[in-house]
Amino acid sequence: MLMEKLRTHHTRDIEPEEMADKSVTLAGWVHEVRDLGGICFVVLRDREGMAQVTLVKKKVDSDFFNKAKKLMRESVISVTGTVKPEEKAPNGYEVLPDDITVLNESCTPLPLDTTGKVEAEMDTCLDSRYVDLRKPRTSAIFKIRHEVLKAVRDNFTREGFIETTTPKVVATATEGGTSLFPITYFDREAFLNQSPQLFKQILMSGGLEKVFEIGPIFRAEEHDTRRHLNEATSIDMESSFSDHFDIMETLENTIAHAYSQVKENASQQLEYLGIDLEVPETPFKRLTYSEAIDIINQYGKEELEWGDDLSTLSEHTLGEHVYNETGAHHYFIIDWPTEIKPFYAMPYEDNPEISKTFDMMHTRLELSSGAQRIHYYDMLKNRIENQGLDPDSFDFYLDAFRYGMPPHAGWGLGCERLLMTMLGLENIREVVLFPRDRRRLSP
Amino acid sequence: MLMEKLRTHHTRDIEPEEMADKSVTLAGWVHEVRDLGGICFVVLRDREGMAQVTLVKKKVDSDFFNKAKKLMRESVISVTGTVKPEEKAPNGYEVLPDDITVLNESCTPLPLDTTGKVEAEMDTCLDSRYVDLRKPRTSAIFKIRHEVLKAVRDNFTREGFIETTTPKVVATATEGGTSLFPITYFDREAFLNQSPQLFKQILMSGGLEKVFEIGPIFRAEEHDTRRHLNEATSIDMESSFSDHFDIMETLENTIAHAYSQVKENASQQLEYLGIDLEVPETPFKRLTYSEAIDIINQYGKEELEWGDDLSTLSEHTLGEHVYNETGAHHYFIIDWPTEIKPFYAMPYEDNPEISKTFDMMHTRLELSSGAQRIHYYDMLKNRIENQGLDPDSFDFYLDAFRYGMPPHAGWGLGCERLLMTMLGLENIREVVLFPRDRRRLSP
Numbered sequence: 001m002l003m004e005k006l007r008t009h010h011t012r013d014i015e016p017e018e019m020a021d022k023s024v025t026l027a028g029w030v031h032e033v034r035d036l037g038g039i040c041f042v043v044l045r046d047r048e049g050m051a052q053v054t055l056v057k058k059k060v061d062s063d064f065f066n067k068a069k070k071l072m073r074e075s076v077i078s079v080t081g082t083v084k085p086e087e088k089a090p091n092g093y094e095v096l097p098d099d100i101t102v103l104n105e106s107c108t109p110l111p112l113d114t115t116g117k118v119e120a121e122m123d124t125c126l127d128s129r130y131v132d133l134r135k136p137r138t139s140a141i142f143k144i145r146h147e148v149l150k151a152v153r154d155n156f157t158r159e160g161f162i163e164t165t166t167p168k169v170v171a172t173a174t175e176g177g178t179s180l181f182p183i184t185y186f187d188r189e190a191f192l193n194q195s196p197q198l199f200k201q202i203l204m205s206g207g208l209e210k211v212f213e214i215g216p217i218f219r220a221e222e223h224d225t226r227r228h229l230n231e232a233t234s235i236d237m238e239s240s241f242s243d244h245f246d247i248m249e250t251l252e253n254t255i256a257h258a259y260s261q262v263k264e265n266a267s268q269q270l271e272y273l274g275i276d277l278e279v280p281e282t283p284f285k286r287l288t289y290s291e292a293i294d295i296i297n298q299y300g301k302e303e304l305e306w307g308d309d310l311s312t313l314s315e316h317t318l319g320e321h322v323y324n325e326t327g328a329h330h331y332f333i334i335d336w337p338t339e340i341k342p343f344y345a346m347p348y349e350d351n352p353e354i355s356k357t358f359d360m361m362h363t364r365l366e367l368s369s370g371a372q373r374i375h376y377y378d379m380l381k382n383r384i385e386n387q388g389l390d391p392d393s394f395d396f397y398l399d400a401f402r403y404g405m406p407p408h409a410g411w412g413l414g415c416e417r418l419l420m421t422m423l424g425l426e427n428i429r430e431v432v433l434f435p436r437d438r439r440r441l442s443p
Numbered sequence: 444m445l446m447e448k449l450r451t452h453h454t455r456d457i458e459p460e461e462m463a464d465k466s467v468t469l470a471g472w473v474h475e476v477r478d479l480g481g482i483c484f485v486v487l488r489d490r491e492g493m494a495q496v497t498l499v500k501k502k503v504d505s506d507f508f509n510k511a512k513k514l515m516r517e518s519v520i521s522v523t524g525t526v527k528p529e530e531k532a533p534n535g536y537e538v539l540p541d542d543i544t545v546l547n548e549s550c551t552p553l554p555l556d557t558t559g560k561v562e563a564e565m566d567t568c569l570d571s572r573y574v575d576l577r578k579p580r581t582s583a584i585f586k587i588r589h590e591v592l593k594a595v596r597d598n599f600t601r602e603g604f605i606e607t608t609t610p611k612v613v614a615t616a617t618e619g620g621t622s623l624f625p626i627t628y629f630d631r632e633a634f635l636n637q638s639p640q641l642f643k644q645i646l647m648s649g650g651l652e653k654v655f656e657i658g659p660i661f662r663a664e665e666h667d668t669r670r671h672l673n674e675a676t677s678i679d680m681e682s683s684f685s686d687h688f689d690i691m692e693t694l695e696n697t698i699a700h701a702y703s704q705v706k707e708n709a710s711q712q713l714e715y716l717g718i719d720l721e722v723p724e725t726p727f728k729r730l731t732y733s734e735a736i737d738i739i740n741q742y743g744k745e746e747l748e749w750g751d752d753l754s755t756l757s758e759h760t761l762g763e764h765v766y767n768e769t770g771a772h773h774y775f776i777i778d779w780p781t782e783i784k785p786f787y788a789m790p791y792e793d794n795p796e797i798s799k800t801f802d803m804m805h806t807r808l809e810l811s812s813g814a815q816r817i818h819y820y821d822m823l824k825n826r827i828e829n830q831g832l833d834p835d836s837f838d839f840y841l842d843a844f845r846y847g848m849p850p851h852a853g854w855g856l857g858c859e860r861l862l863m864t865m866l867g868l869e870n871i872r873e874v875v876l877f878p879r880d881r882r883r884l885s886p
Contacts (some may be wrong), residue, residue, distance in 0.1 A: 003694045006684050006850070007684050007758055023676040025837075027684045028650075029650060029847050029849075030847075041780070045650070046650075046652070047650055047651065047652040047653075049688070054809055060792065062492065066494065074846050074847040074886075075847055076847045076848070076849045076850075078684075083692060090740070103818075103849060103850055104818055104819065104847060104849065104850070104881075105846040105847075106845070107845045107846055110846055111842075111846070129645065129649055130645050130646075130648035130649045130843035130846065130848075131648075131649070131846055133646065133649030133651060134649060139649070139650065139651060142605065142607065142651065143605060144771070145606075145608075146605040146606045146607075149606050150596075150606070153593075153596070157593065160614075161594050162585065162586060162589040163588075163589045163593070164585065164589075165659075165676055165875070165876065166876060166877060167674055167878075167879050168611065168659050168661075168674060168882070169624070169635075169661065169673075169674050169879050169884065170885070171884045171885045172639055172885070181612070181626050181627065181628060182626070182627050183624050183625070183626050183627075184625050184626075185624060185884060186665070186672075186881060188665070188884065190884055192612075192626065199876070199886075200563075202572065202573050202886065203573075203876070205573035205574065205584070206572055206573045206574070206575070206576025206577060206724045207471075207488070207489070207576055207577045207582065207662055208490065208576060208582060208585065209489070209490040210490075213519055213656065215659070216608075216611050216658070216659070218611075218612065220629070222629070230611055230612075230628075231611060231612050239718070241449045241450050241470045241521075276496060362466065375546075375547055376547065396885045396886035397886070398758045399554075399571070399573070400573035402518045402549070402550045403517050403549045403550055403553055403554070403573065403574055404472050404517040404547060404548075405547050405573075406470070406472075406519045406546060406547065407449070407519075407547070409547055426823045428862075431826060432608070433607060433609060433642070433646070434609060434610045434642060436610050436612050438629060441612065441613070441614045441631060441633055442613070442615070442839050443629060443645065443839035443840070
C-alpha cells in the first residue's frame with residue numbers, strides 16, 4: 001500500500017545493534033531542530049517516542065542540509081535513512097537520512113509548547129487538544145485510560161458479566177432529579193440519561209444475571225468544580241442472586257486489576273507522569289456509616305448527626321484518618337441510613353432504617369456507590385411514592401418487578417474519578433479528551 | 444455472603460455422574476410446572492440453561508408437593524436438593540429437592556410466553572423486554588453482541604489501537620446535516636453527536652496515531668424502516684500514516700475475527716438461533732464504483748449514470764451478483780465519485796473526480812464506509828465551502844489541520860448492522876435491548 005512507504009518502523013521498534021547500517025523509514029512530527037552549524041539534529045517524535053536524525057554538513061548535499069535546518073517544528077515528516085548506534089541519542093541510535101519528505105507543514109506560532117518546557121493554562125490545553133496531546137505527559141494519560149477500560153472489561157468478562165448497551169435518550173428521569181438535559185425528540189420531549197440504573201435493573205428481570213456497561217452519562221448540574229463534569233463515563237454493573245457484599249468484592253477486584261494492568265502495560269507512560277503506582281491491597285477496609293460519623297465527630301472540624309449526608313470536608317477528615325490508620329487509599333462506607341439513599345436501595349429486614357448500601361471511597365473523593373436493590377414490587381412502589389415521585393412515570397420500570405424479579409445488587413463507578421485518583425491529577429478535565437462543563441461545549 | 448446460600452451452581456455446571464448424590468442449590472425462574480398426579484416436574488431456568496426438579500408424591504411431604512405443584516410460572520426460586528443422573532432430563536440430571544424457596548412470585552398472565560411456543564409481535568417483545576429476554580433465543584442475541592464487541596476491541600488492541608471517548612454533546616453538526624437532535628445545554632443550544640468523525644480526526648493531529656471508539660450515535664432521521672435506528676452503536680476507527688487500502692485490511696480482519704470468536708465462544712447461542720455460522724474469508728472482493736455501476740446496469744432493474752448514488756434496489760442487485768459469482772457475502776466498493784462522498788474524503792491526486800473511499804457491503808445492506816481523509820487545511824476548507832457549509836462553524840476542527848496533521852484514514856461500522864447480517868435477522872430492533880425510533884422512546 002501507498003502508506004507503507006511512509007513508515008517501516010516506529011521509533012521504539014529499532015534495535016540499534018541488530019539494525020545497524022540497515023535502512024529504515026520513520027514518520028512523525030518534528031519535535032525539535034538543533035542547528036549547530038556543522039551538524040544539524042532533527043528530533044522526530046512518533047506515538048511511541050523520539051528518534052534523532054543527524055545531518056553532517058560536510059557529508060550531505062547542501063540543499064538537503066539547508067532544507068532540514070529550516071524544518072518547521074511540529075511539521076509532519078517521513079525520514080528514510082540508515083540506523084547508527086549512538087548511546088547518547090534517544091533509544092540508543094541515530095538515523096543518517098537519505099531523504100526527508102514533508103508530509104504536512106505546521107503553521108507558526110504553535111498554540112502551546114509541545115516540549116513541556118513552557119507550561120500552559122488548562123483552558124489553552126483543552127482548546128488545543130490537537131497539540132496538547134503531542135506532549136508525552138498528556139498522551140500518557142489517554143494510553144492509561146485505554147488500559148484501565150480494557151482491564152475493567154477483562155475483569156467483568158472473567159467474572160461472567162455480559163456487556164450491554166442501554167439507551168441514552170430516555171423519557172423519564174432515573175431518580176426523578178431535576179438535573180437533566182432536555183432534548184427535542186421529534187415532536188416530543190425527552191432527556192439525556194443520567195444513569196443506566198433503571199435499565200440495568202430491568203435486565204435482571206430479563207434473566208441476563210450479570211451485566212456491565214461502560215458509557216456516557218449526562219448531568220445538568222451547575223457545578224463548576226475540578227471534580228465534576230456534565231458528560232462523564234460511567235462504569236456500571238448489576239448482578240442477580242447477589243447482595244451488596246458480593247458486589248463489593250467485584251468492585252475491589254476491578255480496581256486492583258485496573259491498577260495492576262496499568263502498572264504492567266503502561267510503565268513508560270507512568271514514567272512520563274512521574275508515578276510509582278502502588279496496586280491497592282484487597283479486601284478494602286469496611287467502615288460502617290455509624291463508625292464514619294464517630295470518626296468525623298472525633299477528628300473533624302464539623303459535628304454531624306446520624307442521618308446526615310457526608311460533606312466534602314467530612315470525606316477528607318475520614319479519608320485522612322483511614323489512610324493514617326491503615327496506609328490504604330481505598331475503603332468502603334457501608335450500611336447507610338435508608339433515607340439518604342435512592343429509592344431502590346434495599347433496607348435491612350431486621351433494621352429498615354439502615355440499608356444494604358455502600359460508597360467506595362478514595363482518600364480524596366468518592367469513586368463508587370452501590371447497593372442491594374429492592375426486588376419487591378410493592379416495597380419499591382411505596383418507596384417511589386414516599387420520595388414524592390410519581391409511580392406512573394416509572395411504569396416501564398415497575399412492570400419488570402411484577403413477573404419474577406430476582407434479588408440483585410449493583411454499583412456505578414466513575415471512570416474519570418478512578419483515573420484522576422490513580423494518577424494523582426487535580427482536575428478531572430485532564431483525563432477527558434474533550435470535556436463538557438457549564439462553560440465548555442467545544443471542541 | 445448471604446447470597447451464596449441462594450445458589451451453589453448454575454444448571455450447566457453440574458456433572459451428572461461426578462456429582463451424583465451431592466447436594467446443590469440452584470436459583471432461577473420457574474420455566475414450567477408439569478403435574479402428572481403422582482409426580483411433579485418443576486423446570487428451573489437460569490442464564491445458562493434448564494434443570495429438572497422432580498418431586499415424587501409418595502416420597503415427599505404432601506405440603507411440600509402441593510406447594511411445588513402450585514408454583515407460578517416465571518416466579519424466582521432457589522432449590523436445594525440432591526443430584527441424580529437422568530438421561531432424559533435437560534443436561535442429563537434431575538434434582539430431588541429438599542427445599543424450594545420462592546424468592547419473588549410472578550404475577551399472571553405474563554405479557555408474553557417465555558417458552559417460545561406462542562410467537563409475539565415485535566412491539567410486544569420490545570415493550571416487555573424484561574420477559575422477552577428470558578427466551579433463550581432472545582438472550583442468545585445479546586450474549587453474541589457481547590462476544591462481537593469483545594472480539595472487535597481485541598482486534599483493535601492487537602493492532603495497536605487506543606480506545607478513546609469523544610463527546611456526545613456537541614456545538615456543531617458533523618457534516619452540517621439537518622438530522623440532529625437539539626439539546627438545551629444550560630442557556631445554549633447544542634446537539635447530540637451523529638458521528639465521532641471530526642473528533643477522531645482531531646486525535647490524529649494529536650498524534651495518538653491509531654484510535655477506536657465504540658459508542659452511541661444519534662440521528663434524527665424520520666426513517667421508519669427495519670434497518671434504521673435513531674440511536675445506534677457505532678464502531679469507529681482512525682489511523683495515521685495509513686491510506687484507505689490499509690484500513691480496509693483492518694476492517695476485514697475485524698469482521699472475520701468477530702465471526703470466528705462468536706463461532707468459538709457462543710456455539711450454544713448459535714444453536715438456539717439455528718445458525719451454522721460461516722467465517723467470511725479475507726481478503727474481501729474489491730469492486731470499483733464504475734464496475735458496480737456496470738453490473739447494476741447490466742443485471743438490475745434500473746439504469747444508473749456515473750455519479751449517481753446507489754439505491755437500496757441497486758445494492759441488492761449488486762449483492763446478489765457478487766454472491767452468485769464468488770459465494771461471499773462481504774465485498775468492498777472502492778473509488779467513489781468525490782462529489783457524492785463527504786467533504787473530508789481525499790480525492791486521488793491524478794484523478795480528483797474519484798476519491799480514496801470505500802463502502803463495505805453485505806449482500807443485504809451497507810455495513811461500513813471509510814476513506815483516506817484530506818489532511819491539508821486549504822483543500823479541506825475549500826471542500827467545506829463547496830458543499831455550502833460555513834467553515835467558521837468548523838474552526839475547532841480546521842485548526843487541527845494547521846499545525847501538523849498527518850495523512851490518515853478511517854471508517855465507521857454499524858454495530859447493529861454487523862449483528863443483524865451475522866445472525867440473519869430481519870429487523871434491526873432485534874439486536875438492541877431498548878431501541879429508539881421515531882415512535883419508540885420507552886422502555
